[in-house]
Amino acid sequence: MAGGGDLKVLGVWTSPFVIRVRIVLNLKGLAYEYAEEDLGNKSALLLGSNPVNKSVPVLLHGGRPINESRIIIQYIDEVWAGSGPAVLPRDPYERAVARFWAAYVDDKVGSAWTGMLFRCKSEEERAEAVARADEALRTLEGALEECSKGKPFFGGDGIGLVDVVLGGYLGWFAAIDRIIGRRLIDPVRTPLLAAWEQRFRAADAARGVVPDDVDKVLAFLQTLLAIGSMK
């Protein structure tokens, strides 16, 4: 793998934000060191690198921290523009479209995700968050059709920004499926997304990074709830 200088990711294995960054590093063929953080007892390196948000992921490049997953992805894509595929489209118009949908995923899917898992005090509140997730996923079904133009990914032939941003949530979706007793990415309701999920999970860059052990994710949920994280 290309060296890329010294790269280190501070992360949590279940974090959708961390997962997307690791997939991009894999897509680019960049070797990196990965340090697992304990959100209940954050490392001095994390607190020193991102003192304002204290969140993962942080990417350290030559010791300098870069924060916020979507900013990190763009940084990687710019620094290693010549290495591996472009994650953001080169065309400025296409790039604007990709940024629009990536922000949509974090606004709508991200808030439904915390609502379904962390912020629900009753099953009624969970159901309300599930309904918001359903609506966002239906919208994204249309976005996939528009962005992919019949190709396998939001990014076209290859995985792009919107793919990694949405794909980072897939491990949690499988856990939520177990909790609610049905598929969030339902093959009948959102057939394009369901087929996309299979392709995304099978991609080399995603394998081993997108969690596939639902029991382990659900056990991790209990530790997050216990430390009051993601509120």
Ligand SMILES: N[C@@H](CCC(=O)N[C@@H](CS)C(=O)NCC(=O)O)C(=O)O
């Ligand atoms: N907008 C941030 C979100 C990152 C985020 O929320 N990370 C969570 C883990 S999934 C975190 O570090 N939370 C800090 C905490 O729970 O104390 C990004 O995209 O990087």
Ligand SMILES: *[C@@H]1O[C@H](CO)[C@@H](O)[C@H](O)[C@H]1NC(C)=O
């Ligand atoms: C917190 O992490 C430090 C190392 O980063 C470790 O020495 C310490 O024992 C941990 N504390 C708890 C309460 O887990």
Ligand SMILES: *[C@@H]1O[C@H](CO)[C@@H](O)[C@H](O)[C@H]1NC(C)=O
């Ligand atoms: C990272 O976040 C810290 C605050 O937490 C800030 O001081 C620093 O400038 C940020 N670095 C980048 C590259 O965003």
Ligand SMILES: *[C@@H]1O[C@H](CO)[C@@H](O)[C@H](O)[C@H]1NC(C)=O
């Ligand atoms: C930092 O955290 C705040 C509060 O959660 C959030 O609104 C913001 O988007 C995060 N990122 C930056 C760069 O401030």
